[in-house]
Amino acid sequence: MVSICFYFQVHQPFRLHKGYSFFDIGANHFYEDETANREICNKVSSKCYIPMNRLLLELIEKHKGKFKVSFSITGVAIEQLQRFNPEVIELFKALADTGCVEFLSETYYHSLAFLFSRPDFKKQVLQHKQMIHDLFGQTPTTFRNTELIYNNDLAKFIEEMGYKTIIAEGADHVLGWRSPNFLYQPKDCYKLNLLLKNYKLSDDIAFRFSNKGWSEHPLKAEKYAGWLHSINGNGELINLFMDYETFGEHQWEDTGIFNFMRKFPDEVFKHPDFSFINPHEAAMHYTPVSKIDVPNFISWADIERDLTAWLGNPMQNSASEMVYALEQDIVKTKDQNLISIWHKLLTSDHFYYMCTKWFSDGDVHKYFNPYDTPFDAYIVFVNVLNDLKETVKNRLKSRAVRKQKKVNQPIPDRSL
Amino acid sequence: MKVLMFGWEFPPFISGGLGVACYGIVKGLNNNNVEIKLVLPTTGGQKTDLPVEICPADKIVISETYKKKLAQTMSSTTGKEMLSGIISPYETSVSGGDFFNRYQNMINELNIQGKDTILAFTGNYGRDLMAEVFRYSIIGEFLGSLGDFDIIHAHDWLTILAGVGAKRLSGKPLVIQIHATEVDRSGSSINSNIFNIEKYGMEQADRIIAVSYYTKNIIVNKYGIDPHKVTVVHNAVEKKTQLERLGIQKNLDEKYVLFLGRVTMQKGPDYFIEAANLVLKKIKNIRFVMAGSGDMMPRLIERAAALKITDRFHFTGFLNNRQQVERMYAMSDLYVMPSVSEPFGITAFEALLYDVPIILSKQSGVAEVLRGAMKVDFWDVPKLASAIVTLLEDEKLSKEMVESCKHELQDIHWNTASQKIKNLYHSLLFHNSH
Known part of the structure; x- marks a missing residue:
């Protein structure tokens, strides 16, 4: 059996007023650009969150519980959706109600807190956990850190917080000769399971899907499912992790991304050994094949897969x-x-x-x-x-x- | 060119802020070879040291012939128009009616009096100020009827009616200089009579001189005057009154050290940052502000970030209007011009206008003129830093320095300001003759 694990990241920051100047210091305490935040939320909701949530509901219903996805939604995204687009929250709740959708834990504020303050990091994680529980009636057992920032220390800390599973980037320099398509365990952990992103297959959808210069363009569900099927025999778990905004926002509707997803489960199920799985189930179904040592921080950003997108200059x-x-x-x-x-x-x-x-x-x-x-x-x-x-x-x-x-x-x- | 100028205060007779400004302008115009007949309510028998013709209103004899003429004009349409111009059409309250009646009574009174009349003036701001303002306007009309001048120049609302009167009887162009408006003086509790006099005068004037962009803004927005009619010529005034008058509050209650100019190599902004870093190691409760933009901005922002001083070192970016520039100067406690090479450096003058002490690089032209200013080599960062510390900590020294610089600057400044005013006169006369 080979399982496909989808995890989608939903995040919208509170953007600041671009005109906030020196003269505002001490005089103006309104920092957020409410207009920009509302407009972006409206745009992304209508292009992505609403149509994609509806499509996922449709697919889950059609495949009678066999199609599964998981989400990590930041607290700041939830706050804005509650303010500007509450219908999106209702759709997420409907997804939660199907029993086929897992919601992951992360920092409420999509922060780098683990690098700066452990006490505050913990506070933010618990705040987020509470929110997920209140909104979707789930208590997450899987953790994903901001931008998949990860190292041994984080894994240890997360295990101590009682989580069963953690998610990270399947970076080449971490995996070496090994494949991301198995369940792993962090170096210093004994209970915690590690899911590593298959960045090649994830990026085929997230980044390359509409790239006309790409030799595989246009990417059809049939072809893509074929690539997954070819892993049968040398992998157990294919982790496809990406920004949720991929669907309809980064890849517009006219690229055919929604049609691709609509057909995708059918194409996957053409092979009898293939199924969909959520992170917490993956930890139950599979046994870690090896320990993974990540002394230095990795992330899912840029080609460096390190922290330099946020820190360093x-x-x-x-x-x-x-x-x-x-x-x-x-x-x-x-x-x-x-x-x-x-x-x-x-x-x-x-x-x-x-x-x-x-x-x-x-x-x-x-x-x-x-x-x-x-x-x-x-x-x-x-x-x-x-x-x-x-x-x-x-x-x-x-x-x-x-x-x-x-x-x-x-x-x-x-x-x- | 001969100017009929209506003043109110004038040192040594009365020397408030308006008087000091008037004195500077008259002196500067005189230096620029402009002949002035300066009318004042009274001189109290004292003399001025300026070689200009002073004409005290309380010494002017109004002849019987003129009084008859005046009675006629007042009952004529133009006279009524003038009054209705002052009294707002919306003004139905007692004060409006009262205003009108008092004016009429005064004209009547004038006619009852003997053959020739001398009007009484105190030049004070007493209870009967409004009556004195009206009497002054009669003086204005009388002098206007003599017609021995090319241009009329009046200062603030006290003399506006006199100026308008002189224009009405002479047909010569009128310049009104606004040092402060009723909006500045009274905030929300505006005296509508004074406001109406100002508005009426501004409408009647051919040109208006505003003492700042802030004031120009009020003239345009609150009085509805065409901005093209308003020219800004700065006065030199005290820092405290400046802050109050510009309605400025410092956003943070700490001392500001300012760099203002293009952020390019020539202006030496990098030396400013390095000096700031040294100073902040010694004193904490001050802030450095870099106002302006230029090709060195990215590098300097990164440098300030690397030095970890951005909690006390601020970048405003390009200040895109004069009002912001004014505000920035007015808020500052020290101005630093570390130019690598500067032909002159007018910003140093500007800073002094707002009573801000200055540190100049020896490599700037303005350093030659301002002998009293603190000067360092632009490359001598430790020395620049210690100069900043000295001037921030020794308020007495910095005050003395400003005074001495301003003293050196005073004549230069009033001459340049007056040159601007003279140019304005020229453009008016040229315009009118064509």
């Missing part, structure tokens, strides 16, 4: 250090609103916009970047951060003054 380093340096003071304010504003600044996209790698991955970066240059992105982010710092400073100062006043107040004479 001076701007990214200074911005991330500055924002995480605020953690203690932010927590001290005990103001849930301020804490959530700060958390939203941790979303990895803000650092991605500051990336100065304009080589082979420049096009992808540009596509996702609302700013003209990474320098603009940095300036806006730092301006916002400086305003938040001032707000927090003033809040803590006025609290200290109030406390002082309380101490100095005479004790009322109760005998009167």
Whole structure:
């Protein structure tokens, strides 16, 4: 038996006001570009989330429980969908109700918190877990970290948090001669299972599908299923992980992506040994074939498969250090609103916009970047951060003054 | 070219901000060979050190012949138009009616008096200010009827009616200079009579001089005046009044050190960043602001990020209007011009206009003129840093420095401002004769 495991990533950051300037520091505390966020949410919902959710519902119904997919949806995406496109949430709930859809755990804010603050990382994961439970009635046992950022330490930490399965990129330099098409186990773990993305087959859909310069273009479901079928005998598990926006947003409807998916299960089932599986089931059905050692961080981004899309240049380093340096003071304010504003600044996209790698991955970066240059992105982010710092400073100062006043107040004479 | 100028304050008689500005302008125009007949409400018998013809209104004898003429004009259509211009058509309240009646009474009073009349003026801002303003307008008409001048120049609402009166009787072009508007002075509780006088005067004027882009903005937006009619000529004023007058609040309660200019190699912005880094190691509660844009921006942003000073070093990008530039100067506590090579460096002058102490590179032309300014070699970053620290920490020194620079600058500045005004006169006269 060979199982196909689909996992789709759903994420929308809270984008900041591109015009937030030095003059706004200390004067204007509204950071989000509500208009841009709403417009993008509307666009992606109508092009992708709504038609694709409907298609998946249709396929699950048609194949009577044999077609399965899993999702990881960030808290910030959910918040925006609840605000702008609540019908999308309803469709996700309908998918959850089929019993064929698994929802994974991740950081609520799609953050790099694991690299900067373990306590906050844990908080965000638990916040996300609670949200998934409240919305979809599932308690996730599979974890995926932001942008599939992963190493041995993360796996260990996640195992200690009680998860059964974790997801990572099947990077060449990690796998070496080994195939991603098996279940693995992280080096220092004994219970946790590791699913590695088959990036070649995933990217055939996510990136190459509509590329007319690609020798396999146009990609038909029949041909693609044939490639999967050829793995029979030298693999057990094919992990196809990609952004959900692939369907209808990155690959537009007129590329034929929806028709491809509509036919795909039928083509897969033409081979009797093939089935669909969700991550938590994969961990039950299969046994790890080997341990995988990942001492250094890997991710699913760019050709480097490392952290350089978010961290590494001076701007990214200074911005991330500055924002995480605020953690203690932010927590001290005990103001849930301020804490959530700060958390939203941790979303990895803000650092991605500051990336100065304009080589082979420049096009992808540009596509996702609302700013003209990474320098603009940095300036806006730092301006916002400086305003938040001032707000927090003033809040803590006025609290200290109030406390002082309380101490100095005479004790009322109760005998009167 | 001869100018009939209506002032109100004038040192040493009364020296408020308006007086200081008037003095500078008159002096500058005089240096630029413009002949001026300066009318003031009163001189209190004192003399000025300027070689211009001063004409105190309380010494002007209004002849019987002229009074008859005046009574006629006031009952004529133009006279009524003038009053209805001042009194807003929407003004039905007591104050509006009162305003009109008081004006009429004064004309009547004038006619009852003997053959020749001398009007009384205090030049103060007493309770009867409005009556004095009206009497001043009669002086304006009288002097206008003499017609021995080419152009009329009036300052602020106090003298606007006098200016308009002179124009009405002479047909000569009128320039009104606005130092402050009623909108500035009163915020939301505007005295509608004063507002209407201003609006009426601005409409009647051939050209308006605004003392800042901020003021021009108010003139255009609040008074509905055609922006093409308004020219900006800056005055030199005190920093505190400047902040208040421009309605500026500093967004952060800390000292700002400013670089303003193109972010290119010639301007030395990289030396500014390096010096900022050194200063921030010593003092924490200050902020550096780089205002402007240019080809070095990306490199400098990365440099500031690498130095990890972006919590105290800010980039504004290109300031795309004069109002923002004004605001930036007004908020700053120190201006640094580390130019590698600078033929002149007018921004140093601008900074001084807002009472901001300056540090110049020895390689800038303006350093020759401003002997009192702090100067360093652009490449000497440690020295630049210590100069910044000194001026920020020693407020007395920085204040003295500004004063001494401004003193050196004063004459230069008023001369340039007056040159602009003279050019404006020229364009008006040229325009009118064709």
